[in-house]
Amino acid sequence: METTLYLPIKRFLETAGYSVKGEIGGCDIVALNDEEPPLVVICELKLRFNLELILQAVDRAAASDEVWLAARVSAKGKGRETDRRFRDLCRRLGFGMLAVSDNDHVDIMVSPVAAMPRRNARKRSRLVAEHRRRKGDPTLGGGSRAPIMTAYRQQALACANALQDGPSRPRDLRPIAPDAAKILLSNVYGWFERVDRGVYALTEAGAEALKRWPSQPASDNS
Known part of the structure; x- marks a missing residue:
C-alpha cells in the first residue's frame, strides 16, 4: 500500500526542515517550513511511477510551492524511474521525483526546479490552515479507505x-x-x-x- 511509503518520505522531508502531516485536503503529504508565509510542499505517493501519479501532481500544483512524486523503485529495474522521457516530463512540469528503495532509503531523482503553474490562493490557504490546526500527525499519507483524522x-x-x-x-x-x-x-x-x-x-x-x-x-x- 502507498502508506508504506509515508514514513520514509516523512523522515526525508523532516530532515530537510519541514513539518510533515499526512492526508490533508486530499493530498497524501503536506509539508510546511517555518517561514511566514510558509513554503508549501505537496508529495503524492504511489507504489509505481505512472501517469496517474503525474495527473495527481498536476491537480495539486496550484496549491503548492513544490510538488514531489514518490514511488518504490522497481525491483527489476524496469520502472518508469528508468525512463528518461518520464523524468524529462517531470522536469518540464516542475515536479520532483523521489525514489524509495526496499530498505526505505529515499533518493532524489529529479529536483522541482521548473516554474510552477499559477497558484490557487484559496486552496493553498485551506491546506495551511488544516495543517496548523490538526494536532499531531494522526493519519498516514497514501491511504484512501479509512476516515481521515481531520x-x-x-x-x-x-x-x-x-x-x-x-x-x-x-x-x-x-x-x-x-x-x-x-x-x-x-x-x-x-x-x-x-x-x-x-x-x-x-x-x-x-x-x-x-x-x-x-x-x-x-x-x-x-
Whole structure:
C-alpha cells in the first residue's frame, strides 16, 4: 500500500526542515517550513511511477510551492524511474521525483526546479490552515479507505470525550475544542444530542466513536 511509503518520505522531508502531516485536503503529504508565509510542499505517493501519479501532481500544483512524486523503485529495474522521457516530463512540469528503495532509503531523482503553474490562493490557504490546526500527525499519507483524522474530527472527539462525564454546554468545552459550539450544533457525525437549551449529551454513536478512536487530542491553532 502507498502508506508504506509515508514514513520514509516523512523522515526525508523532516530532515530537510519541514513539518510533515499526512492526508490533508486530499493530498497524501503536506509539508510546511517555518517561514511566514510558509513554503508549501505537496508529495503524492504511489507504489509505481505512472501517469496517474503525474495527473495527481498536476491537480495539486496550484496549491503548492513544490510538488514531489514518490514511488518504490522497481525491483527489476524496469520502472518508469528508468525512463528518461518520464523524468524529462517531470522536469518540464516542475515536479520532483523521489525514489524509495526496499530498505526505505529515499533518493532524489529529479529536483522541482521548473516554474510552477499559477497558484490557487484559496486552496493553498485551506491546506495551511488544516495543517496548523490538526494536532499531531494522526493519519498516514497514501491511504484512501479509512476516515481521515481531520482537525474537525479531533475537536469533535474531544467534545465527545468530555461529555462522557455528563451533559455540558459548548462554552464549557471551548478550552479543549475552540469550535465546540459549531460542532455540537451541526452534529455532523451524530455523536451529540441536545437535552436542554444549550446543553448537549453524548449519543450511543458518540460512545462508539470513542472506542474506535481512543485518546485523540483536541485541535488547536498552533
